[in-house]
Every structure is written in structure tokens, then in C-alpha cells.
Amino acid sequence: MRKILFTAAVLIFLPHGIFADELTTYTAVTKGSGIKIYDGVVFAATDGGLIVREGNNYTIYDTDDGVFKPDIEEIEKDFRGMLWLGHPDCSVTVYDIERKTPVYLDDISQSGVYMLNAIHSSSEYVYIAASGLLARYRYNYDFKKYEISEINSMTGSVTDVKVAGGAVYITTASGAYFIDENSPNINYLNNWTKISGLDAAGSLNGLAVSGEAVYVLAHTGLFKIDGSGAVKETVFDGVDLKYGYFSGGEFLVTYEQVDAMVVSSVPEDLSSAPQILFGTEDENFGSFCRSGDLIYFTSTGGFSFYSISNDAEYRPEFNVPKRKGIQKAALDESSGRLLYLTNSDFSYMNISDYSFNDSLYSAKATGDGAKNIYVKNGKVYICTWGAGVNIFEFAEPHYSYFSNYTFGSALTSVSYPVHPGITGDSSGNLWITNWGDKSNTDGSTLVRVAPDGTDHSYLTKDYFYGYDVFAHLFEGRTWIWTGSSKQSFGAQDGIGVGVFDGVNLSFKRLLISDGVIDIAADKDNIIWIGTNNGIRYVDLNLSPSEPQSFSLVNINTVQTGPIGNVIYDVEVNSINEKWFATDRGISVLSADGNSWRHYVPMHYSGTVSVPGEINKIKLPDSSINEIYFIEDEGIAVIGSYNGLSFLEYGKVFKTGEVKKDQIQTKPSPFINDGSSVMGFYFPEDGKSYDTGKIFDMKGFLIRGGDGGKEFSINNGWDGRDNKGKLVSTGIYKMIAYNKNDPSQNITGKIAVVRK
Numbered sequence: 001m002r003k004i005l006f007t008a009a010v011l012i013f014l015p016h017g018i019f020a021d022e023l024t025t026y027t028a029v030t031k032g033s034g035i036k037i038y039d040g041v042v043f044a045a046t047d048g049g050l051i052v053r054e055g056n057n058y059t060i061y062d063t064d065d066g067v068f069k070p071d072i073e074e075i076e077k078d079f080r081g082m083l084w085l086g087h088p089d090c091s092v093t094v095y096d097i098e099r100k101t102p103v104y105l106d107d108i109s110q111s112g113v114y115m116l117n118a119i120h121s122s123s124e125y126v127y128i129a130a131s132g133l134l135a136r137y138r139y140n141y142d143f144k145k146y147e148i149s150e151i152n153s154m155t156g157s158v159t160d161v162k163v164a165g166g167a168v169y170i171t172t173a174s175g176a177y178f179i180d181e182n183s184p185n186i187n188y189l190n191n192w193t194k195i196s197g198l199d200a201a202g203s204l205n206g207l208a209v210s211g212e213a214v215y216v217l218a219h220t221g222l223f224k225i226d227g228s229g230a231v232k233e234t235v236f237d238g239v240d241l242k243y244g245y246f247s248g249g250e251f252l253v254t255y256e257q258v259d260a261m262v263v264s265s266v267p268e269d270l271s272s273a274p275q276i277l278f279g280t281e282d283e284n285f286g287s288f289c290r291s292g293d294l295i296y297f298t299s300t301g302g303f304s305f306y307s308i309s310n311d312a313e314y315r316p317e318f319n320v321p322k323r324k325g326i327q328k329a330a331l332d333e334s335s336g337r338l339l340y341l342t343n344s345d346f347s348y349m350n351i352s353d354y355s356f357n358d359s360l361y362s363a364k365a366t367g368d369g370a371k372n373i374y375v376k377n378g379k380v381y382i383c384t385w386g387a388g389v390n391i392f393e394f395a396e397p398h399y400s401y402f403s404n405y406t407f408g409s410a411l412t413s414v415s416y417p418v419h420p421g422i423t424g425d426s427s428g429n430l431w432i433t434n435w436g437d438k439s440n441t442d443g444s445t446l447v448r449v450a451p452d453g454t455d456h457s458y459l460t461k462d463y464f465y466g467y468d469v470f471a472h473l474f475e476g477r478t479w480i481w482t483g484s485s486k487q488s489f490g491a492q493d494g495i496g497v498g499v500f501d502g503v504n505l506s507f508k509r510l511l512i513s514d515g516v517i518d519i520a521a522d523k524d525n526i527i528w529i530g531t532n533n534g535i536r537y538v539d540l541n542l543s544p545s546e547p548q549s550f551s552l553v554n555i556n557t558v559q560t561g562p563i564g565n566v567i568y569d570v571e572v573n574s575i576n577e578k579w580f581a582t583d584r585g586i587s588v589l590s591a592d593g594n595s596w597r598h599y600v601p602m603h604y605s606g607t608v609s610v611p612g613e614i615n616k617i618k619l620p621d622s623s624i625n626e627i628y629f630i631e632d633e634g635i636a637v638i639g640s641y642n643g644l645s646f647l648e649y650g651k652v653f654k655t656g657e658v659k660k661d662q663i664q665t666k667p668s669p670f671i672n673d674g675s676s677v678m679g680f681y682f683p684e685d686g687k688s689y690d691t692g693k694i695f696d697m698k699g700f701l702i703r704g705g706d707g708g709k710e711f712s713i714n715n716g717w718d719g720r721d722n723k724g725k726l727v728s729t730g731i732y733k734m735i736a737y738n739k740n741d742p743s744q745n746i747t748g749k750i751a752v753v754r755k
Helices: 107-111
Strands: 003-005 011-012 022-026 030-039 043-044 049-054 057-061 074-077 083-086 092-096 101-105 118-120 127-129 134-138 143-151 157-166 167-172 175-180 204-210 214-219 220-228 229-232 242-248 251-257 260-267 275-280 288-291 295-299 305-309 312-314 328-332 335-342 345-352 369-376 377-386 391-396 398-405 423-426 430-433 443-451 454-461 468-473 475-484 491-500 505-510 516-521 526-531 532-540 565-573 578-582 585-589 596-600 613-616 624-630 635-640 642-646 650-656 663-666 670-672 679-683 691-695 701-703 731-737 743-753
Touching: 003 624, 011 565, 030 074, 030 288, 030 295, 043 074, 043 083, 049 092, 083 701, 101 143, 101 516, 107 143, 127 157, 157 204, 157 214, 175 204, 204 251, 204 423, 204 505, 214 242, 229 624, 242 288, 242 468, 251 275, 251 288, 275 295, 295 377, 328 369, 328 624, 328 635, 335 369, 369 423, 430 468, 443 505, 454 505, 468 491, 526 565, 526 578, 578 624, 585 624, 701 731
Parallel strands: 118 157, 204 242, 565 624, 596 613, 650 679, 670 743
Antiparallel strands: 003 011, 003 057, 022 642, 030 043, 043 049, 049 057, 074 083, 083 092, 092 101, 118 127, 127 134, 134 143, 157 167, 167 175, 204 214, 214 220, 220 229, 242 251, 251 260, 260 275, 288 295, 295 305, 305 312, 328 335, 335 345, 369 377, 377 391, 391 398, 423 430, 430 443, 443 454, 468 475, 475 491, 491 505, 516 526, 526 532, 565 578, 578 585, 585 596, 624 635, 635 642, 663 679, 691 701, 691 731, 731 743
16 A cells, blocks of 8 residues: 655655565556545546545555455445455455455356456445346355355346346346346346337446436437336437436536547436536546546546646556566666566666656667666666667666667568577676577577677577577686577577687577576576476586587476466575566575475465465466566565566575674564564675574573474574464574584574564
8 A cells, every 4th residue: 555645746655664564566557447436535446456535645555455456447335335346357356445454256257257347236235247247246144255146147248237226227238127136036037127218229338327217328328217118318319428327416427529538417307408527538538426626537547637617637646667567677776776677668666765757768669579678887778579779878867768789680570680688797798689680591699798898799500599698607607598489488499508718609509399488597506497388407517518518418397396387587586596487476496496485466276286385475466577686675576567566585684784693683673473574684704594593591492493393594583483382572592504514603692572
């Protein structure tokens, strides 16, 4: 939840200790849908969460507030006062906004592919109108839960549903129908009464209720339901009415006029000509509601409002990413700017105050856009599919285009070569892939840009489609690894491995049947390869010393482990954990390679068995594109379609601020409340600590030991003893050591406050 105060401008207030919770997410808001006013508070459904305007204060509720999916299309308050936040796939977050507690209903989304059209609550039921059915939920007071009581799939697509005068009304592709709400069987369409008089109405867009009177909004105008028939009103004759409602003695409705969407008003008795209150050319206009002089509406940007008296439109800006579809991220450490890249643009967040810059910078990409981002010496390199490598520099207050690298001949379908892969080596060289260059029949080129700016090309024999590139220093030599794939990550030319001697590059291709997406190396000199079909790896300690001696036998496959099969990113953190961004979440392989843990969204319902613990956290997406570590803070930056998430993973840190032979806790003292996890700061002493034992001041062992009691400190301490009981307030002694070399050890004291 992030609060925003609107005065003459929108000011951003950020909470202290933003990473105190396990996960903080910023979801991009680019489009709005439904909007309602309850008790003077405005609720707007957007593709980045729920925006609430109370007075002049704004709050965004998204996944880290308990909303199970960030994309919300419909809002309704039910008979118990709960907010129903309807997601496009007909799943629902039932949200208690006072307590910030959610209930997730996915009965409909689990039973088939449906699209949400409307939600409506009567005094007893909540109705879901979807693309292929009508469903209604009731609340089981005995078991204190919502459950579906009926589903009618004979209706086909239901565009709207309302309850008035004890009857349920629906509009469908085949007409409008009604039935008594207390009818014993609403599941059979023949039990419903079809409303006559709508043959000339065209498509039926929705319903509006005034007291017990029900109106149909249609392609050709407004129709009032009278018994089992409908009578056309003279007002709005021939107008395609999109959405409308009765309130405050008037009927408010939207329709298109001269390439704009307008909001019009007529008296509740429909006795006079419409008066246009507001018009917008925003093609993403979603819905609206009125409160006095203000028209609130959703559109591009999520939320806006119009003052009738001032004839002025106001659009608040929110502290979120400015575009959907985050592909990659990179940290400019010299400035503290975290850059994020979409398919066509890049922008940044200031890490110092976690504020997003309002400007988007074109990656100058043609074709299918930007693929990679790399920061070196203050320059930003954007690798594109069809426009080479574009270079940007920052000159206060903006980034500006600096120059471009293009190598080799152009692909036949685009204007420039494709350069999707970039990496740096320990000598300051940049290595850039040249995908699909056919200028030389002996192979494509891998380009090295030296520190002095000169470029050098290396033929890669029969290897043409280098997608990713990775440089690794092993036994004093620079090893260059490349992975090949199609743009859609299909198999291409396999894996390339070479050694650069400072002048020349030896190179060998190893053909595998998978598309290679990303490559990384861990601290044990194991090369990890993410593909469209799982994880491959090469142990350099057990492999030939020369690339020409490599064969497929040196490429191993991880048989079980990742939560998803498509591996979009591979990263290794400072404690040698291997992180894999997949199409179903994040999988982490422990430093010793013996255990897995997985991070998935709260709505995850996978049935595939994977080793290790599955942790449901408040991720906005299942498919993860990018992982980037801010090591000093123990933060994993997670990029996905809906935005950026910040996961506090690290619990073991090295810092020069801790004196030799001391241990410091994060935080200090540690507040032991049953849910918090404490981290550890150790001195920069060249030693590695991964295991610990904790004693009370009398010398009794509290946590840790041998065998099953062994205590890995990489994930912190949860304040519990070996029996799982929370420890009391006090000072405790700790010894931390290296599991494989216990002579590497350190002792210290830690303070605990039991809450």
C-alpha cells in the first residue's frame, strides 16, 4: 500500500523501512476499468491494483496488500460490506479494506476460460456475469466462507446482471431475461422469462436500475422493462449506450460522439434532452461515476477526474513503473538509479528514496524491441532486436541518446543487425552477440569492444544465432559462453564455448535441442544454462581444459528442481545461491546444491511435484523475466509483466563497519514477534560463514547442533529454539562457522526482545 496526497500536485509519501515485509511490489498502472463510490470514497479498478480516493488522499492496493492479482476490472460491495475485486479471468479477491484481509475465489477460473463482464450484489447473493455463464455466490455463515450456490452456463455470454424488485435480470447475446431471485432453480434457462420488445435494440450492453424499474442499455438506445416486455424511451434514440446508472435524481450514461466518449445527464424521469457533462478522446476510457461537481473516470493512467465548474481534467501521477512488461533491470551504482527495461522503453527508480522517474526513454528499437540492458562507466547499453546496441548517457535531468553499435550485415527482414546479448569481462571488455549475421559463411561474429572503444570481431564457425553471452574468469583465463535461440526461444545453434587469450578466441559449438536464454556461473565454477526446456549445467572442475575437447557429455541436465520449465533468467548471489526466473515463479538452489526453495504468487495452484519448499508470496505474476540482486541490502529485484518486486532474501551480510571478531544482527535488537526473521552482519575478514549455533547466557544450546538440528544461517534466524518455541527476551551467544571448514568461525552476542 502506497499513499499519495493530492493538492496542486501529487506528492509521494513513502513508508520507512520499505523492505520490512518479505515483499514490496510496485505494479504499473496503465489502464482503468470499473469505478464506484461508496460512502463518499472513490474505488477505481485498474490493471495495477485498486486505487482508493478518500478526501484528497490516494492509496493503491495491489498484491503486497493482499490483492491476489493486480489486474482488476470490476468492483462491487456485497451485502456483508466486503469489496469484490473482480479479475479478468473471473477470479475474485474479496477484500476487507479495513483489516486488509483478503479471501480468494477462483472456482470459475479453475473450471474453464471465461472473461469477467460484471459483478452485482443483492441482499443475499453476489452474481458474476461472465463470457460463458452466470454464477452466484452465497455466504455460508456456518462455515464462514463464500461458496457458489448456482451456475447457469446455458445463458452464453452474460454482459450484465442486476437485481430489482426481487427479480434477477440479465442481458445476453440472445436477449434479456429475468427470474424470481427465490426461484428454486436458476440453472435452467427455460425457467427464465425472455423479455420481448428488444428485437430492434441490437446488442444489449447492460442494465440500469432506478428503484424497482429496470432499463436496458442497447446499441439503438434505452429501453424500459415493463413486465415481460420492453418499451423504447424517446431519449437517446439511436444512440449506442455503453454504461449508465441512476443516482441523485438523474440518469448518467456514456456513449461515443465524434470520435470521443462523452458522459451525459438527463433527469431521472427522462423528461428532457441530454446534457453533455464531459468528453474525452482517451480510447481507453473505462467507466465513470459522479460526486457533485466531479466526474471520476478510469482510462489510460488508471484514474482521473473532471471538474464541471472549472472545465478542467486532473490526472494524478502514482509512484509506480510507467510501463508494463519489464524485461530486464540493471543498477547504476554510481548514481543509485535502478534502470528497468520494457520492450520499447527504459526508465529508472532512485534507490535512495524508492521514487520512480516520470520520464520514459525510447530504446530506439525497431522490429520487436529491446532485449537487454547493461550499465558500464555511467553509460547505458540497450541491446535490441533490429536496431543494434543503443548507448545512452545521463545529463541532468534526463538520459539522452549517445551513439549506436551495429556489427556485420543486416538481417533480410530488418534494417540493422540484431544484438540481444551483452556482458562484461574482468578486463573491461564488452562482449556482444550478433544474431543471424550471414555475411560470412564460416559463421557469425562475436564482437568484443575493448576498454579503449575499439571493436574486434571473432568468427564462431558454424554458429550463427548467438542470443546470450557470458564471460567467466576461470584459472586465470577468460572463458566466453554463448547460448543460441530463436526470438521465441526455440532451439537454434546450441551452446558455444571459447577461451579468450587477450587477442584470439578459440570457439566450439555444442548442439543441443533447446533454446538457450541465459547463462551464469556460480562460485564453484559451475556454468548454469537456462533454456526453454529446463536447466543445463557444466562443471568446469570436471571438464576439459580446452574448448575444442568439450563434447555433449560435459553438459548435464537438472532432472528435477525448477518450478517452471522455461528459464528466463539465471542469477547467482553473494552466498552462492542459484536463482532461476521461470514461467511459473522463482526457484532457488541452495549454495551447496542440496536443496530447493520456490517463490510463487498467492494464487498458485500447481499440481506438479517439485523438490523443496514452495513459498506463496505476494508476487504480481507467475512468469518472471528478470532477477537482479542489490547485495548490500540482501534484496532481489524481480521484474515481470506487471512491475517490479523487491524480495528481502539475504540474511547474511559482510560489511567493513563490523569490527573483527564481532557479530551484529539485522535488526538490532531483534524483535521476536513470531513472524520476523533476523539477519547477521559479519566483518570483511575473508572468511565464509553458513552454519551457526546459538546458546543462552548459561551456555545451554538453544538452536543448532548436529544432524537434523544443524542450523543454516543463510536464511536467518526466526527466533525459535530447536523445538520450534519462541525464545525469551535476553542476550544470547552465537558461534558462526563454515560447514566445510569449521576452523573458519566467529563468535558474538545477539540481543532479543520478545514481543
